[in-house]
Amino acid sequence: MKKQTERAMAWYWKSGPQSKAAFTACFLAPCLIASAPAKAQVVCPAPPVQTITIYNDTPDQYLFAEFEVGLPDKDIWLQAWCKVPNSQIGNYPYPTTLTNRIYINPTTGIAPGHSVEITLPLYTQLAQTVVPTANDQFAEWWQGQNIQLFYSPTSRPPRAYTEFYNGSLRKNQKQMKSAAAAPTWPTCSSTRDNPCSLEFVTDTDGTFPKYGPSQLLEATLGARQEQKVVNDSPPNRLDVRNADFDVSYVNVAYGPAAMGPKNNDQVGYVGTPISLTANPGGFRSLGNQFWKDQNAKYGADAWPRFVFTYADGTKEIVPKLPSPLEVFARLSGANPPADLEPAPQWPDRLWPAIQSLKDQGVNWAHACTHSPQGNTTFCDALLDVVALLQANYQNYLALFRSGLCTGTPVGQTINGDLAHIYGWTPWTEDAAGRKGYGCQPADNLLENTPGYWTWSDPNDHKKPKDYSKYLAVKLEFDKLNYGTLPDEKYAFNPWVQLIHGKNYLQIPGAYAYSVDDAVGNIQAEATGYIVDVGSVKHLENQFPAEQPINVSLGYDPNAAIKFASYRVCVNDAVHDKPVNELNPAFIMNARDPSTCPVFLIDNKSPAQTYTFTINKSPPFAEFTIPQVNAGVPKWDNSMTGNVPTATNTTYYVQCDGNTAAPPFAQSSKSWCCNKDSSSGTWAYTMPDAASAHKTSVHTVTTIPALKSATTSEASCTMGH
Numbered sequence: 001m002k003k004q005t006e007r008a009m010a011w012y013w014k015s016g017p018q019s020k021a022a023f024t025a026c027f028l029a030p031c032l033i034a035s036a037p038a039k040a041q042v043v044c045p046a047p048p049v050q051t052i053t054i055y056n057d058t059p060d061q062y063l064f065a066e067f068e069v070g071l072p073d074k075d076i077w078l079q080a081w082c083k084v085p086n087s088q089i090g091n092y093p094y095p096t097t098l099t100n101r102i103y104i105n106p107t108t109g110i111a112p113g114h115s116v117e118i119t120l121p122l123y124t125q126l127a128q129t130v131v132p133t134a135n136d137q138f139a140e141w142w143q144g145q146n147i148q149l150f151y152s153p154t155s156r157p158p159r160a161y162t163e164f165y166n167g168s169l170r171k172n173q174k175q176m177k178s179a180a181a182a183p184t185w186p187t188c189s190s191t192r193d194n195p196c197s198l199e200f201v202t203d204t205d206g207t208f209p210k211y212g213p214s215q216l217l218e219a220t221l222g223a224r225q226e227q228k229v230v231n232d233s234p235p236n237r238l239d240v241r242n243a244d245f246d247v248s249y250v251n252v253a254y255g256p257a258a259m260g261p262k263n264n265d266q267v268g269y270v271g272t273p274i275s276l277t278a279n280p281g282g283f284r285s286l287g288n289q290f291w292k293d294q295n296a297k298y299g300a301d302a303w304p305r306f307v308f309t310y311a312d313g314t315k316e317i318v319p320k321l322p323s324p325l326e327v328f329a330r331l332s333g334a335n336p337p338a339d340l341e342p343a344p345q346w347p348d349r350l351w352p353a354i355q356s357l358k359d360q361g362v363n364w365a366h367a368c369t370h371s372p373q374g375n376t377t378f379c380d381a382l383l384d385v386v387a388l389l390q391a392n393y394q395n396y397l398a399l400f401r402s403g404l405c406t407g408t409p410v411g412q413t414i415n416g417d418l419a420h421i422y423g424w425t426p427w428t429e430d431a432a433g434r435k436g437y438g439c440q441p442a443d444n445l446l447e448n449t450p451g452y453w454t455w456s457d458p459n460d461h462k463k464p465k466d467y468s469k470y471l472a473v474k475l476e477f478d479k480l481n482y483g484t485l486p487d488e489k490y491a492f493n494p495w496v497q498l499i500h501g502k503n504y505l506q507i508p509g510a511y512a513y514s515v516d517d518a519v520g521n522i523q524a525e526a527t528g529y530i531v532d533v534g535s536v537k538h539l540e541n542q543f544p545a546e547q548p549i550n551v552s553l554g555y556d557p558n559a560a561i562k563f564a565s566y567r568v569c570v571n572d573a574v575h576d577k578p579v580n581e582l583n584p585a586f587i588m589n590a591r592d593p594s595t596c597p598v599f600l601i602d603n604k605s606p607a608q609t610y611t612f613t614i615n616k617s618p619p620f621a622e623f624t625i626p627q628v629n630a631g632v633p634k635w636d637n638s639m640t641g642n643v644p645t646a647t648n649t650t651y652y653v654q655c656d657g658n659t660a661a662p663p664f665a666q667s668s669k670s671w672c673c674n675k676d677s678s679s680g681t682w683a684y685t686m687p688d689a690a691s692a693h694k695t696s697v698h699t700v701t702t703i704p705a706l707k708s709a710t711t712s713e714a715s716c717t718m719g720h
Helices: 020-028 075-081 086-091 159-165 285-299 324-328 352-367 378-402 414-423 469-482 495-501 626-628 665-672
Strands: 047-058 062-069 097-104 115-119 122-124 138-140 145-152 172-175 185-189 198-203 215-226 238-245 256-263 307-311 315-316 524-526 528-533 550-554 563-568 585-588 597-603 609-614 682-687 696-701
Touching: 047 062, 047 215, 075 138, 075 215, 097 115, 172 524, 198 215, 215 528, 238 256, 238 528, 256 315, 256 524, 307 528, 307 597, 315 563, 324 352, 324 414, 324 495, 352 378, 352 414, 378 414, 469 495, 524 585, 563 585, 609 665, 626 682
Parallel strands: 047 528, 550 696
Antiparallel strands: 047 115, 062 097, 062 145, 097 198, 115 185, 122 138, 145 215, 172 198, 215 238, 238 524, 256 528, 307 315, 550 585, 563 597, 597 609, 682 696
8 A cells, every 4th residue: 555656657669679768768758659650659748736635624523534536448538638649549548447546544534623635646657568558557536536534423433434444345455556667646744743644445346335324525636628639639638727526415415524626716615514413403413304304204214224234244224315316226126225224015115205206206297287388387397307208218229229229228117217317317228237238328318319409500510409498308307306396296306405405404505416406516727626524614715606707718829919827806926827728717706706806917028917807796787598699798888878778798897907007008908998999898697598596607708818018099997
């Protein structure tokens, strides 16, 4: 179990012996030589790094954390970072067959009031000589991260964690080893006297099971950016300043945690800072109250709990609840789920609350009729959701008949239908569950179900598809889950009330089902993420995540003069961030933008600064989705007397921070608001078509950086 930090170096030459010159060149700079001598070499630079910081702000709990990453069949992150040419993508899949795992302080945990920070490279090279088509040449740490948080009232780890760690319950878990000359390992630092150690293992048995006494956090670091292929250039680039994360209550609910981005104070947190053990008001007491309320409504043991089986066969009921999505997905087997409390009579009579959801769904799917309006009532939504999933199943059968999908399709059953409805998942599976059979994930996406999309331009299939019909049904599904439709026949998903409801956990920033439209997942510019358990005081933004203001920069990556960096709220070097040429945009907090000016700095010599301030919280000038698609929103300073018109998009933009004195310039004024050309910075709001809560998208648009620091054009502010 390695504990070291080095720089990864890799070289590979498939044909012929290595020459001394080739060996020397590859030793001095990490690289992979192409498998075909006629092709250009593929060079893997040293891995970029991001950080994960975990704070324990509980007064009475030790945290024991396990980190693991998934199994990419082909590793697009490595392909992008190593700049694999488009024609060679198939020769460099970098496949992974192992679950790569890190135990964090496995014997001592993270004590109350302490923290650990993990520096995580994109990869650790495991093979001495990398063969890109061979399995497990790297441990790739950024994609598909799971963190399982275990809680303990003492410094002794929970028994379940110990039996996972020592291999009693993970028989195929082995020490991770590297044969590379100088691999780059993740490292850990700590606060005060808290120790920090990392133990690296591999596992052929996959990720930790859901029935363990732990709470799941999910993340992916970095982001794939597709790019146009020119002269066999790589099809993707890797954005290394991006983090995507959530506290996952989609399948299970066991404990609290809050998460926020690293080096981005404009984004709020997801998850919850509430106490685990407080009574009343703690996570466990509120979860137990939900369980008791279900029992009071439906009878004893109405909602199942998980059962953990230890290495010696001892069983323990865990105060951890599964969601309907999780339960219905387990009902297709011949035997009852061994990790749930027993059902009253398997398979004919399920746990009373779950049985009621099943019976009510079947009954109302037959008894409901459409309203004259067609999409406004509970029955409209239920019938439309069932129709979409039925159409998707028929397309699934057609794909097997066409030969695109292989193996045998599953037959339709009530349990199978419910699993797909509550999971909002398409049919892709093989009846025998064989790996490599069935449909590929993209073959039968719900949004691509025939009849639920059209071409936005029938004469140009390169333009995006119009998914309006699919999105309308998805919106109905959201309203079913949240219970916001009139004439509700039954509570379609009580789990949503457990996660979001005022009587229970009241977590706005979490997903309660797989396509929940709550702000439950964050994807933001960042250099990692922060986990805070028990408070939010160590997060950079201590407010719950909400709809931000999106700032879209005028930007041409090929222009000689362009924006190089930006600063939000404070114009100093500490707040300076580079503009991402792959995505020249960023977000700012919408809570009080008038106190938070934006500064943009170009690449002239000397550099020129531009600034603007949004003088009120959104909404801005509001436009419909068809208007936005038609390009109606634009720079508009129209007024009726002293009142801005409904289409005025400049009234919200204050430009008087621009002066002629350095670091600004004369043209900074007209860049922000140009009366002569009617151009500059402007803002608008549009509805979020996929939101059941009628949320909006707020956007500020700028023009590009200016070639000259001087101008004779007239400037303005707020359009005047």
